[in-house]
Amino acid sequence: MGVMTYGGAALEALRQAMAADPTVWCVGEDLGRGGVFGQYKGLREEFGPDRVSDAPISEAAIMAAAFGAAMVGTRPVVEMRFADFALCATDELINQIAKARFMFGGQSRAPMVIRKPMGMWRSSAAQHSQSLESWYAHIPGLVVAVPSTAQDNFSMMKAAIEADDPVVYLEHKNIWANEGEVDQAAPYQWGTARVRLKGGDVTIVSWSDCANRAEQAGRTLAAEGIGAEVIDLRSLWPWDRTAVIESAARTGRLLVAHESVAVGGFGAEVVATVVQEADLKARPRRIGAPRALIPYAPNLEDQLRVTADMIADAARELCA
Amino acid sequence: MTQPNYDRTRGLALLTMMERIRAFERQAELAATRDQLVLGAIHLSIGQEACAAGIIAALRRDDLLLSTHRGHGHTLAKGADPTAMMEELLGRAGGCCGGKGGSMHIADFGVGMLGANGVVSANIPIGAGAAHGIKLLGDDRIVVDIFGDGAINRGPFLEGLNWAAVFGLPVLFVCEDNEWSATTRTSDMTAGEGAAARAKSFGIRTEVVDGNDVEAVADIARDLVAAIRRDRQPAFLHARTFRQGGHTYFDPATYRAKEEAAARIASDDPIARQREILLGAGVAEADLDRIASDAWAEMEAALAAAAAAPFPEDGSVFADVQDIGSPELEAY
Numbered sequence: 001m002g003v004m005t006y007g008g009a010a011l012e013a014l015r016q017a018m019a020a021d022p023t024v025w026c027v028g029e030d031l032g033r034g035g036v037f038g039q040y041k042g043l044r045e046e047f048g049p050d051r052v053s054d055a056p057i058s059e060a061a062i063m064a065a066a067f068g069a070a071m072v073g074t075r076p077v078v079e080m081r082f083a084d085f086a087l088c089a090t091d092e093l094i095n096q097i098a099k100a101r102f103m104f105g106g107q108s109r110a111p112m113v114i115r116k117p118m119g120m121w122r123s124s125a126a127q128h129s130q131s132l133e134s135w136y137a138h139i140p141g142l143v144v145a146v147p148s149t150a151q152d153n154f155s156m157m158k159a160a161i162e163a164d165d166p167v168v169y170l171e172h173k174n175i176w177a178n179e180g181e182v183d184q185a186a187p188y189q190w191g192t193a194r195v196r197l198k199g200g201d202v203t204i205v206s207w208s209d210c211a212n213r214a215e216q217a218g219r220t221l222a223a224e225g226i227g228a229e230v231i232d233l234r235s236l237w238p239w240d241r242t243a244v245i246e247s248a249a250r251t252g253r254l255l256v257a258h259e260s261v262a263v264g265g266f267g268a269e270v271v272a273t274v275v276q277e278a279d280l281k282a283r284p285r286r287i288g289a290p291r292a293l294i295p296y297a298p299n300l301e302d303q304l305r306v307t308a309d310m311i312a313d314a315a316r317e318l319c320a
Numbered sequence: 321m322t323q324p325n326y327d328r329t330r331g332l333a334l335l336t337m338m339e340r341i342r343a344f345e346r347q348a349e350l351a352a353t354r355d356q357l358v359l360g361a362i363h364l365s366i367g368q369e370a371c372a373a374g375i376i377a378a379l380r381r382d383d384l385l386l387s388t389h390r391g392h393g394h395t396l397a398k399g400a401d402p403t404a405m406m407e408e409l410l411g412r413a414g415g416c417c418g419g420k421g422g423s424m425h426i427a428d429f430g431v432g433m434l435g436a437n438g439v440v441s442a443n444i445p446i447g448a449g450a451a452h453g454i455k456l457l458g459d460d461r462i463v464v465d466i467f468g469d470g471a472i473n474r475g476p477f478l479e480g481l482n483w484a485a486v487f488g489l490p491v492l493f494v495c496e497d498n499e500w501s502a503t504t505r506t507s508d509m510t511a512g513e514g515a516a517a518r519a520k521s522f523g524i525r526t527e528v529v530d531g532n533d534v535e536a537v538a539d540i541a542r543d544l545v546a547a548i549r550r551d552r553q554p555a556f557l558h559a560r561t562f563r564q565g566g567h568t569y570f571d572p573a574t575y576r577a578k579e580e581a582a583a584r585i586a587s588d589d590p591i592a593r594q595r596e597i598l599l600g601a602g603v604a605e606a607d608l609d610r611i612a613s614d615a616w617a618e619m620e621a622a623l624a625a626a627a628a629a630p631f632p633e634d635g636s637v638f639a640d641v642q643d644i645g646s647p648e649l650e651a652y
Contacts, residue, residue: 023456023457025456050455050456051456053487056479056482056483056486058479058482058483060445060475060476060479061445061448061476061479061480061482061483064442064444064445064446064448064449064476064479064480065445065446065448065449065452065480065483066449067446067449068434068445068446068447068448068449068450068451068452068453069449069450069452069453069456070449070453071434071446071449071450071453072384072450072453072454072457073453073457074453074456074457091439091442092442092445092446095438095439095442096437096439096442096446100435101640101641101642102420102640102641103417103420103421103425104417104420104421104425104427104429104435105415105416105417105418105419105420105421105427105640106418106639106640107416107417107427107428107429107430108427108429108434108435140641140642140647141641141642142642143642143644143645163643163644164643165642165643165644167644190644190645191644191645235645237645238644238645
């Protein structure tokens with residue numbers, strides 16, 4: 001056990017994986033100096049420039065070249081700098097990486113971790129702030145990781161590097177410095193949620209940094225005598241339907257909260273799945289960002305944020 | 321006419337491969353038109369056989385190859401089994417991709433063929449990446465990455481060539497220029513001096529070859545492959561050829577004058593040209609005819625075997641998607 005930051009935990013998991021397996025390497029813009037957010041700090045000194053490779057500002061080539069290198073037996077960790085920039089490499093991820101194993105009849109694997117720092121930070125505007133996790137959950141062939149704590153960013157990064165599938169690894173860039181206890185030996189199983197708070201009155205499902213806000217809302221509600229069960233999905237594909245359905249069936253009330261746009265979001269998937277499987281006492285709710293573009297001005301940006309207060313209010317309404 | 325030290329053995333091997341590719345393509349066309357057994361689009365490489373035969377003759381079996389939607393010839397030349405290829409075109413279980421990829425994703429990793437690609441230009445940076453992987457692993461294989469003239473107008477061409485040059489990767493890029501971007505003349509859609517000039521601008525060694533002269537293609541490919549294997553640096557080959565048919569087997573190519581194609585086929589067919597060279601070198605015409613008829617018989621048998629082969633099991637649609645969150649368990 002020990003305290004690590006969210007960013008530092010993934011760095012330590014990556015460092016250990018690189019030390020253990022010489023076929024693991026990282027590639028992306030500005031990795032030589034440690035990455036834009038320091039996620040690779042010290043790795044070049046330890047493992048050299050070939051295994052901690054800078055790259056031209058060439059997202060399609062970064063993604064495609066890492067894929068080619070994965071097909072011949074290496075295990076690349078691909079840095080996209082911002083999730084928004086990964087859209088420059090959409091064909092490479094969706095048409096090539098996600099499909100290669102299937103369309104070549106199982107001859108190929110793409111053991112890759114594709115890191116895409118996402119989410120609203122501060123005044124980064126429309127091209128540096130998006131949360132597009134629901135897009136990737138829609139694509140067969142991909143695993144979608146949305147860790148929210150230091151513990152999970154350690155355990156899930158380790159599991160992502162060990163996986164033989166391509167893992168879209170979405171870290172929230174607002175929480176790099178969040179600290180938490182990390183048990184390096186803690187097991188992690190894909191598709192298992194973490195129950196952040198136990199409660200019997202309402203089930204709140206969330207992921208990524210929004211799960212931290214959901215937990216905060218849950219603590220506020222607990223002080224008011226409302227028992228919120230806060231479930232952090234941790235991965236969106238696969239996702240822990242069993243835990244969510246079981247909890248919602250027990251509490252009879254379901255709220256899904258995510259930072260990304262509500263329309264067409266993964267919250268809709270969660271709600272649709274639950275209502276097919278469980279009888280609820282109240283109509284389920286989802287809250288997410290309005291289908292609007294993320295602005296620069298801080299007051300406008302705040303209008304799109306999903307806050308702990310909003311989550312608590314929605315839960316109170318559900319329980320009323 | 322023929323040079324005194326002409327290598328007849330190699331010349332015959334090159335002709336044999338070209339005849340096999342053409343016979344495969346003609347049988348595939350029959351499978352589609354006569355037999356209605358190929359349901360999706362297939363893109364035939366008739367007229368372009370010298371590129372596949374000449375370039376891939378320079379490779380070792382463990383060298384790697386990436387190709388395009390027009391990739392049957394390359395795949396066959398790399399050593400894939402024609403029956404497994406034909407089964408793939410017919411969507412059968414014994415196809416080299418289990419019937420899941422079809423013509424446009426044909427691949428045989430067992431012979432180093434890492435896949436045809438349905439997206440123009442996409443295989444260029446992937447091929448550079450395969451070479452990047454080889455560099456990291458530290459072995460002496462090389463990669464050949466073949467694409468068409470239409471591919472040079474997409475970003476991955478620029479990104480992939482730059483990548484290979486920046487990282488010093490063992491990859492031969494081949495622009496197999498058949499003059500057509502699907503159904504549009506490439507020259508109408510391409511600014512500047514084209515493929516070779518663009519490649520040279522990256523400081524990559526670049527050669528241009530008559531892509532219908534299989535001996536010339538084989539000569540330059542041998543030199544380039546040897547240089548890449550030795551120096552671990554990329555090279556670029558612009559091979560000028562001509563697509564004798566339409567974009568797909570069902571494209572009648574009404575956008576170009578019939579006379580244009582007929583004249584090119586009559587004067588510049590790579591198989592006819594190679595037969596002339598071999599006749600000049602003293603090979604009997606009957607021997608050349610036998611190469612063609614043997615190739616035809618081989619591919620006729622491949623089609624017959626494929627047509628009789630079973631389709632994949634229904635449940636295999638859920639297999640080989642992913643291990644984690646596999647649709648076999650999670651799709652619904």
